[in-house]
């Protein structure tokens with residue numbers, strides 16, 4: 001009965017808004033939905049998030065990577081795996097693909113090593129479906145208010161372009177899991193496309209219906 005869905009994409013791509021809408025619709029179908037996010041999906045994760053984004057102090061690339069990975073290990077163990085074990089639908093705003101896009105493609109850290117470390121952090125927990133909200137960097141950044149930018153959001157356009165390219169490569173490498181959605185469309189259209197994909201998965205695990 002369980003279903004693990006993640007949302008990925010650049011800053012301002014609409015992940016949080018779309019995730020909330022999908023969770024509401026899935027609940028209307030009768031599913032138990034756990035809506036969560038990374039970093040910060042556990043009490044320890046909230047403290048890690050604060051360490052990651054507090055202030056503007058520089059942080060080593062691997063330090064940053066290990067903080068995201070520690071957040072993920074705790075999140076999988078305390079929230080994701082137990083929720084899936086009792087048959088819930090887990091909708092997670094960012095997951096392991098973000099580490100590859102941001103820390104490997106964005107920061108330039110070793111891709112293979114990060115993939116191995118992701119496997120350790122997730123313990124093999126893999127999303128059934130990942131919705132990649134694909135929006136050009138300039139549009140995504142323009143949607144997000146400058147004063148809310150965190151340390152990573154403040155990175156250069158080149159950095160965000162590398163992240164964008166990284167997500168694109170991940171989608172090409174895993175087309176069965178990662179479904180790309182044009183997130184430059186009006187929000188209603190993005191939600192409708194995302195819901196179509198999620199509803200199909202829900203139907204497969206016994207939550208049929210339309211709408």
Ligand code: Z5A
Pocket residue numbers: 009010011012013014015016017018038039068093094095096098099100102103143144150152153183184185186187188190
């Ligand atoms: N990070 C990392 O480096 N490595 C990792 O392993 C992980 C994360 C897990 C925090 O993530 C940072 O952590 C992030 C990546 C890094 N830094 N960056 N960049 P976060 O998820 O907490 O923050 P975010 O990605 O920056 O999220 P965001 O700015 O909140 O964007 P969003 O969730 O994708 O968008 P939103 O909040 O739903 O929408 C933003 C606004 O746009 C809002 O006013 C919406 O109403 C509007 N919007 C959304 N969609 C549309 C459409 N289609 N049309 C018009 N307006 C829209």
